[in-house]
Amino acid sequence: MHADDRVVQDTDPLRPTQGRGGPAVGSWVWLPTETLQPLIDVLRTDGMRVIGPQVADGAVVYRDLAEAGDLPVGWIDEQDGGHYRLQHDPEAGFFDHVVGPHSLKNFLFPARETIGHFLREDGTWRQVEDLPEEPPLAVIGVRGCDLAGLAIQDRVFLGGEAVDPGYHRRRESLFLVAVNCRRAAATCFCHSTGCGPAASAGFDLCLTEFPGRFACEVGSERGAAVLAKLQEKVPLIACTDSERAAAAEQSERLEQAMHARQRVAGEPAPRSLNTEGIRDLLYDNLEHPRWEEVATRCLSCTNCTLVCPTCFCSSVSEVADLSGDAVQRERHWASCFTLDHARMHGTSVRSSTASRYRQWLTHKLAGWIDQFGTSGCTGCGRCITWCPVGIDITEEVAAIRATSPHDEGA
Amino acid sequence: MHAEKRPQSKPRLAVYKFASCDGCQLQLLDACGRLLELAERVEIAQFLEASSRVDPGPYDVGIVEGSISTAEDRERIQQVRRDCRFLVTIGACATSGGIQALRNWGQIDEFVASVYASPATIDALATSTPIADHVPVDFELRGCPVDPGQLLDLITSLLLGRRPRVPSESVCAECKRRGTVCVAVAQGIPCLGPVTQAGCGAICPAHDRECFGCYGPAEATNLVSLTTFYEKRGTPRERLTKLVRGINGYAPAFREESDRLESADSMRARP
Structure with a gap:
């Protein structure tokens, strides 16, 4: 077949039944790497704030993205407990880094947010409606674990009776360009949690990188609409079935290698987490000596919780001016590792580091299941990498499992 | 300050300096617009960094910068404590002895001899110690220097009678x-x-x-x-x-x- 035969045209079976003509939901097209810039331009022209991975301060972080040239082409990240280093790799593509310290949480559930503004006039309080308008967000480069983390935070902020208005507003307009990972860091264990390495759902567009081009899966009507606009600038070529299979195979190969804990293209073996019966395993071991042991290493510094894409604790304070007549209601990220987090009636009910580490880990991997019907862990490994002393959630669970009185001989 | 404007009702504030660089007091001065707002609500009775006028105590709130590093300071802090209903210490010097507490690991005589041309003129204690080692302190505000926002929040909290908003996290x-x-x-x-x-x-x-x-x-x-x-x-x-x-x-x-x-x-x- 000649390549031109596959240019998506009005006669193409992939054409959506409605709209201006573009690839349909579920279809795949090729995006040459040069189309990343027009893709960014289309999103920005649509009034979106575009966020994408970029190298800054020794890591790949999410930042406002205007130029495709700012994407981290040729960079990979070496990660281990308490260790992250960028390395230049001439073979690496646009997205061969894995995950950095930032996640979607930084944008949907921002670290600081003014959620109310109140004035006292003549002894009466009045709420001022002056919260800033935010443009819709488009995030390029999110991974399977990021999407899983988003789905978990959706349950927290949108799933209950109380819907978080700010999160809801940002989530409704969020546009996601996902990427299927081609490599795993030593701290990755998404294959254990079922969250990756492929981005399976929840995206508008999903890219699988090949030399010089991306196979792009259309995940939503909004994704299709964006490609329709892109198609006005550049011709799009549909992927053949065998090309789609090759893209899927790339993710499957990585997942199988992670399961086999093989070295992936020169990488150290990824971690793994045995999640079988994990809820009961942890509940049955609340007095396990490992909690005291990990407390000799844990700093209670809060890093694991703040880099976690699903941790959602916050603290709300009313910040008054000196007169006490103008009050801003400020919300900021909080952490179960601080004494203040569990302070009641003048004292902290979790005064030891052991009790705080146990609270975090049992909530993340066990209590979360009861509370939200899902584990709170996506296997992204951020808590391992960004722990200043390299405490490893998979190692802690394995230690408890190895010596659990309930699992002996298993 | 106009004596006819709410002369009796304003809480009286005094700011003291001990062994320090004055940086924490500067943070209070740097609070600019909010300092003027503060002056509306409290009587700043003693703040030598801002004015040479000193109105006699007692004071409702005493803010102490600096550590105890001389015998004279050690005596003076006792009177400061007696003069102030609330005593709060601000900055690394006042709350932990400051950078000058490095001498606590050395020999004072050697330092004095190597630094000063006329060592005989120096009358210093062998140690630099926090204020709370000498008198009871109601609140310690950390920092080198202290954060102006935290400092004003502390003063506001004292005025409003609530707990200061000072984080304990890392x-x-x-x-x-x-x-x-x-x-x-x-x-x-x-x-x-x-x-x-x-x-x-x-x-x-x-x-x-x-x-x-x-x-x-x-x-x-x-x-x-x-x-x-x-x-x-x-x-x-x-x-x-x-x-x-x-x-x-x-x-x-x-x-x-x-x-x-x-x-x-x-x-x-x-x-």
Whole structure:
């Protein structure tokens, strides 16, 4: 077949039944790497704030993205407990880094947010409606674990009776360009949690990188609409079935290698987490000596919780001016590792580091299941990498499992 | 200040200086517009950094900057305590002895002899110690210098009769909230952020520098674990001792750790 035969045209079976003509939901097209810039331009022209991975301060972080040239082409990240280093790799593509310290949480559930503004006039309080308008967000480069983390935070902020208005507003307009990972860091264990390495759902567009081009899966009507606009600038070529299979195979190969804990293209073996019966395993071991042991290493510094894409604790304070007549209601990220987090009636009910580490880990991997019907862990490994002393959630669970009185001989 | 405007109802505030660089008092002056707002609500009866006028006590709130480093200071703080209903100390010097407390590990006579042309004119104690070692203190506000926002919040809290909003978490929480990439993890720089109380807004790591512990030890922390990890990653123990024994080196948690590092170092040096 000649390549031109596959240019998506009005006669193409992939054409959506409605709209201006573009690839349909579920279809795949090729995006040459040069189309990343027009893709960014289309999103920005649509009034979106575009966020994408970029190298800054020794890591790949999410930042406002205007130029495709700012994407981290040729960079990979070496990660281990308490260790992250960028390395230049001439073979690496646009997205061969894995995950950095930032996640979607930084944008949907921002670290600081003014959620109310109140004035006292003549002894009466009045709420001022002056919260800033935010443009819709488009995030390029999110991974399977990021999407899983988003789905978990959706349950927290949108799933209950109380819907978080700010999160809801940002989530409704969020546009996601996902990427299927081609490599795993030593701290990755998404294959254990079922969250990756492929981005399976929840995206508008999903890219699988090949030399010089991306196979792009259309995940939503909004994704299709964006490609329709892109198609006005550049011709799009549909992927053949065998090309789609090759893209899927790339993710499957990585997942199988992670399961086999093989070295992936020169990488150290990824971690793994045995999640079988994990809820009961942890509940049955609340007095396990490992909690005291990990407390000799844990700093209670809060890093694991703040880099976690699903941790959602916050603290709300009313910040008054000196007169006490103008009050801003400020919300900021909080952490179960601080004494203040569990302070009641003048004292902290979790005064030891052991009790705080146990609270975090049992909530993340066990209590979360009861509370939200899902584990709170996506296997992204951020808590391992960004722990200043390299405490490893998979190692802690394995230690408890190895010596659990309930699992002996298993 | 106009005597006819609410002369009796305003709380009276006094600001004192002991052994210090005046930087914390400057933070109060730097609060600019909010300082004027403050002056509307309190009578600033003594603040030599701002005015040479001193109105006699007693005062409702005394703010003390600086450490006790002379015999005269040691006496003076007793009168300050008697003059003030609430006594709050501000800054590393007042709350932990300050950078000048480094002399607590040395010999005062040697320092005096090597620094001053006429050592006989120097009358200093052998140690620099926090105010709370000498008189009861109602609240300690950490920092080198203190944060103007926290300082004004403290004064506002005293005026409104509520607990001051001073975080007890580590500097890491502030780095993560501002999106700063961890300098310890991504660059291998030994940083005191994980064991230091927040309050500064995590300024230094945002400029690729380690945290120097200006706000003193965090409430619940584990210095041994952190320094052990840094040492395993190749930081010499001597450098770690110096890092911990810095601005707030005489704060109990930092003091114990630098002493432990030093004694372990000397033990290791034995044949």
